[in-house]
Amino acid sequence: MQDLLTPEEQAFRDEVRAFLAEHLTPALREAGRRCSGIFAEYPQGNDWHRVLAGRGWSVPQWPVAFGGCDWTPMQHYLFAAELAAADAPPRAPMGPGMVAPVLIAFGTPAQQQRWLPGIRDGSDYWCQGYSEPGSGSDLASLQCKARRDGDHWVIDGTKIWTTHAQFANRMFCLVRTSSAGKPQTGISFLCFDIATPGITIRPIHSLSGDHELNQVFFDNVRVPLDSLIGQENQGWTIAKYLLQHERGGAYSPSLRGRWRRVAQALDAAFSGHRAAAPEAQQLRLELADLHCQLDALQALELRTLRAQAAGAERGISPSMGKLLGTELKQALTALHVRIAGNAAVPHAPLHQAGAHALALSEDGLFAISSYLNDRAASIYAGTNEVQRNIIAAHLLAG
Numbered sequence: 028m029q030d031l032l033t034p035e036e037q038a039f040r041d042e043v044r045a046f047l048a049e050h051l052t053p054a055l056r057e058a059g060r061r062c063s064g065i066f067a068e069y070p071q072g073n074d075w076h077r078v079l080a081g082r083g084w085s086v087p088q089w090p091v092a093f094g095g096c097d098w099t100p101m102q103h104y105l106f107a108a109e110l111a112a113a114d115a116p117p118r119a120p121m122g123p124g125m126v127a128p129v130l131i132a133f134g135t136p137a138q139q140q141r142w143l144p145g146i147r148d149g150s151d152y153w154c155q156g157y158s159e160p161g162s163g164s165d166l167a168s169l170q171c172k173a174r175r176d177g178d179h180w181v182i183d184g185t186k187i188w189t190t191h192a193q194f195a196n197r198m199f200c201l202v203r204t205s206s207a208g209k210p211q212t213g214i215s216f217l218c219f220d221i222a223t224p225g226i227t228i229r230p231i232h233s234l235s236g237d238h239e240l241n242q243v244f245f246d247n248v249r250v251p252l253d254s255l256i257g258q259e260n261q262g263w264t265i266a267k268y269l270l271q272h273e274r275g276g277a278y279s280p281s282l283r284g285r286w287r288r289v290a291q292a293l294d295a296a297f298s299g300h301r302a303a304a305p306e307a308q309q310l311r312l313e314l315a316d317l318h319c320q321l322d323a324l325q326a327l328e329l330r331t332l333r334a335q336a337a338g339a340e341r342g343i344s345p346s347m348g349k350l351l352g353t354e355l356k357q358a359l360t361a362l363h364v365r366i367a368g369n370a371a372v373p374h375a376p377l378h379q380a381g382a383h384a385l386a387l388s389e390d391g392l393f394a395i396s397s398y399l400n401d402r403a404a405s406i407y408a409g410t411n412e413v414q415r416n417i418i419a420a421h422l423l424a425g
């Protein structure tokens with residue numbers, strides 16, 4: 028990578044590195060390293076967001092007029108790579124990367140003024156109300172309703188798998204505003220405050236034991252008419268626009284950080300006389316194979332970034348990136364668990380377990396927790412089966 032950078036790109040990378048060395052505190056780095064879920068816990072993730080906001084780097088992908096940075100695709104890539112390499116806490120994209128592009132493209136100036144500054148400076152935190160029980164992949168079948176009543180929309184129904192709703196103060200939400208015609212033509216896109224009376228949030232604990240997900244209930248919830256983004260019943264177009272942003276972006280910067288971590292775990296597990304063990308050789312081969320896949324993904328992502336900068340449509344590239352990135356992520360975490368198993372067994376004598384004094388390495392626990400969490404990577408942001416359908420349909424259509 029070093030050899031591929033121009034002197035300007037190297038200078039930019041060094042500027043980011045210097046900033047991280049000064050502002051990414053040991054506590055924030057630790058939060059980043061311990062994050063086995065999708066995003067860091069809200070307090071650390073948001074603290075870090077505010078630090079970046081102070082430097083003007085919290086929303087670099089936005090247009091400059093709204094506070095973004097006029098960076099080249101390579102600068103965006105380097106920025107993401109340096110943050111991941113330094114163990115910066117991963118930040119939730121629902122505000123900066125999902126609803127913000129929608130507000131910029133479809134919102135009125137008043138809506139942009141009301142919501143964008145709070146996303147940029149970290150005073151607002153958003154959650155995504157798309158999925159419902161029974162409406163996930165088939166999102167057009169959603170049933171959560173909103174009807175006009177005077178100068179309000181009145182919402183009734185439920186949303187599920189709402190990540191970090193327990194921390195959010197704002198929500199963007201798809202609602203059914205008409206039952207006439209095709210299901211896609213009766214959906215609208217609303218933005219409102221979570222503190223509105225009638226909203227109840229119920230936690231869902233995941234396989235890994237984390238509380239990231241929630242079910243959200245709406246009982247006669249009244250939000251102002253200007254909560255509507257775009258036109259009434261235009262929500263499907265807006266929803267699809269947002270999904271392109273949700274699935275877009277580069278996976279390889281953070282996966283490279285994860286790959287290094289797995290490599291370190293492998294070295295530690297098979298150090299000394301066990302280095303030549305046949306299983307060590309096998310694991311090394313598998314890790315090398317994943318490195319090749321990672322290089323290929325990075326090449327694809329850089330090519331896509333450059334094409335987009337030259338004005339190309341996003342097309343199926345978000346689906347391809349989502350598919351390859353999440354499969355690689357799962358393969359890496361699965362390998363990490365196998366390595367952790369090799370390291371754990373000789374150090375887990377029964378008498379310690381019996382005395383409840385079992386020594387568990389943090390890395391081993393991290394491997395298991397992230398393995399369980401990453402099972403969901405092929406489901407969220409649209410399942411990988413559905414991404415395969417999108418890619419196949421596009422390719423078959425020529």
Ligand SMILES: Cc1cc2nc3c(=O)[nH]c(=O)nc-3n(C[C@H](O)[C@H](O)[C@H](O)COP(=O)(O)OP(=O)(O)OC[C@H]3O[C@@H](n4cnc5c(N)ncnc54)[C@H](O)[C@@H]3O)c2cc1C
Pocket residue numbers: 154155156157158159161162163164165187188189190191240403406407408409410411412413416
């Ligand atoms: C960790 C996590 C976080 C999430 N966060 C949010 C959030 O913040 N906000 C939000 O709104 N939603 C969120 N979701 C929900 C997510 O978007 C849905 O889980 C996803 O869209 C799949 O929907 P479903 O779970 O209803 O599965 P289903 O759609 O019921 O799918 C079940 C199975 O059938 C397959 N399938 C369905 N249709 C097809 C088809 N046409 N062709 C081939 N196979 C098909 C699927 O691939 C899958 O394997 C989150 C999910 C997870 C796991």
